[in-house]
Amino acid sequence: MSLPEIALALLAAVAIVTAASALLVRELVHTILWIGIFFVDLAAIYFLLEAPFLGVLQLGVYAGAVTVLLLFGIMVTRKRIFSREAATGIGVAPLALAALTVVVLATALDELPSGNVPIQAYPPTALSTDLFGAHGPWLLLLGLVMLVSVSGAIWLVREGRE
Amino acid sequence: MAVGVLIALGESLSPGTYTDVRFTWLHLPAPPPGHPGAFPNGFSLVMGTLVDPLSALMLVVVTVVGFLVMLYSIEYMRKERGLPRYYAELSLFLAAMNGLVLADNLLEFFLFWELVGLCSYFLIGFHYERPAAASAAKEAFLVTRVGDVMFLLGIFLYFAVYGAKGPGLGWAASGFLFVQGNHAFLAGVPAGNPTLLTVAGIMILGGAAGKSAQFPLDVWLPDAMEGPTTVSALIHAATMVAAGVYLLAVTSVFLGFTAFDSLLIVALGGITTFFAATMAVVQPDIKRVIAYSTISQLGYMVLAVGAGFTMVGLYHLFTHAFFKALLFLAAGAVIHAVGTQDLFRMGGLRKRMPLTAAAFAIGGLALAGIPPFAGFWSKDDLLAGVYSTLGSHPAYWPFFLLAFATVFLTGYYIFRAWFLAFSGEPRDPSLHAGHEGPWEMTVPLVILSALAVVAGLFVYLPGFQALLLHGGGVAGIPPVYGTTQLLLSAVGVSLAGGGILVAWALWGSGRIVPTPSAAPAAGMRRVLLARYGIKSAYDWLGATGVYTVARAADFFDRFVIDGAVHGFERAFGDLSERMRRIQTGLVSDYASYVVGGLLVVAALLLVVAPYLVGRFGGG
């Protein structure tokens, strides 16, 4: 195995473990820690895929902002931060459904070419040329949609508070 | 004025030629041959208006009587509730009646025929909160329905007979159009099936009998007197019930009847005339007396049409409309004034209501056929006409004699009503003191009285005569007074006068004190009041026959249809009760339904679709 392959295997294992841990631990603050690690791990995968801009974005937005937001959500909705969730049983049906979905997706793997595929270079300069050049107006439009969503979120929080 | 227009119209006609005015609103052309919807004979549907002598005559009757009744209604109905409904229904009726008269083909005629029947139902049941009125409305609707179904069958049969003759053949091929000369044209074509033709005629006769309350479908008209008197005057005396006679006239002019049908029509007319008159003899209810006399007079018209004197029949319809509407409106004035319809409780109204008494007397004289009143001229002409056919049709004899005997009865029963209501002294002190109505009620009475006096003489006006002569079946127009006819007239007038005299002797001379109608009837009087048991027979038929069928249907409905329905209901109810439970409100559960659905789609795409493609071959 080459070095990148080993790195990928490690990062993938960490991603799955941290994701699962985030959902399974009963202390919500630990959940935030796990999910933070998960986001950082994904950023590392983006670097591995030679998408440094996305890696940085992932670190900034996900590992930074989203994690803090989630932590904030937990803090304002509880009296004590370090309190344990009531144990939630793992139902058979949800597990089976999730597993079945993975199996269905995995069937697609059979049809892929085996062996390694070289990664095409797509430097951040090219990304920015595409994103803010040809697709700039659309990006603006999407930004507008996000702005509306966030405004809605603010309204939702303010509503009922006279 | 309308009468003047009519006469002017007649004068404008050039003698000896048939004139009509035809507008077509709607023409559904026949599909081209070979088209799956095409009739073999190129039949097409038409809707339009046709003004010919027959409809011109009817139009005058409908509009004149309609206007006067509307005017009269203003006062007569003033205190009623539901007036918008009343006037709306009356207007709808007038529109439908005009449509019927102006229809230019048999299907359109049938359409309006049903509409006037519907309006009649509405208006009889105007006081629907009264059980008697509601049931009378239902009865009228159901009994005329029997006739309507027969009429429709008659149309089908005529279509079957003439429609099978091939393309381009007159009446059927042109979409049931009323075309003058069609009768003669069809007579020249060998009938495809003479028996069927006869049956078709019988069916048409059945339709007419239902609408014109001819024996044995006559039970509904006396009961229809539950409606307001104005409605009785307009619908059940002057116009709608005449539609049956008009149908017979139209059919005989445009289609022709077979000899057997003619005999049947004559028989029906004669029998109805006599038996309705006998039932009128004992009636205690002033409106019912007039109702029976309407049936009786309609019988005369049917008789005339059957004997081939179509235009004479319509001439009698014309005069009858005026004097019968007059009688009804006069009776309405009495009822309006005293508040009862029971003749035995009235009496002595002549002094308080002289104008109404005079109007009723004029109507009665016209009805009885005393010259020079309107009824004399038309009825006399009618009877003379039927008499003239007796030589060639001896089978008409008994019906002619029945019709002739009825003249006596007519004079008797109508003046019995007059003497009971107007002469003598008031018998029931509890009644309101009678008084004349306001001008809205008296003006129609005066106008109709004038018409009841002079309408019979119109036949001698050249214009009117020309109009009558332009219709079909013009025998007996104008009346010719030879020796035989003078003799017949003399006998007829004496019979009517005799009837009036007997009425005076019994009820007007003060020799018999009228007994209250509540006394139990006995003997012949009981039979007559029970209408020869025909109504009871219908009731029995309804009660046992229909009830048995209804029970069976109810059983079927309850156990088979309802069983199935309730089974479905229960099954889906259970199902929905179970489906309800999956709506837990828990977002996780909804998410799992989404994932489950995705998996089903995936299974379909990945497993089922490849299998099917492999099994049956891909596209």
Add this chain to the structure above:
Amino acid sequence: MTALPLGGFLALSSALLGVGLFGILTRRNFVLLLIAIEIAMNAAILNFVYFAAFAPVPALGLTGQEIAVVLIGFAATEVAVGLAIVLALHRLRGSINVAQATDLNG
């Protein structure tokens, strides 16, 4: 130039999606639900990124990385909206347990 197996990446994102789905289906705490959704979302973004890396020929002129950028932005917005819902739910019910917010119960 680095070469990596495409199948491995796809297996990774499938597994992550499975984990996220499992969380969505079982967790009752709304914040945990949000986290589970984020995991599933990241699996999707990951897919876009490595398809961009392995097959850079843009379909419809859009590269996978561009979509990923937009999606990350969207995910942040989504978390903002989700947290607003968390706060509203907390104010209304005093709890962010979705098992108690079952107004759609039939």
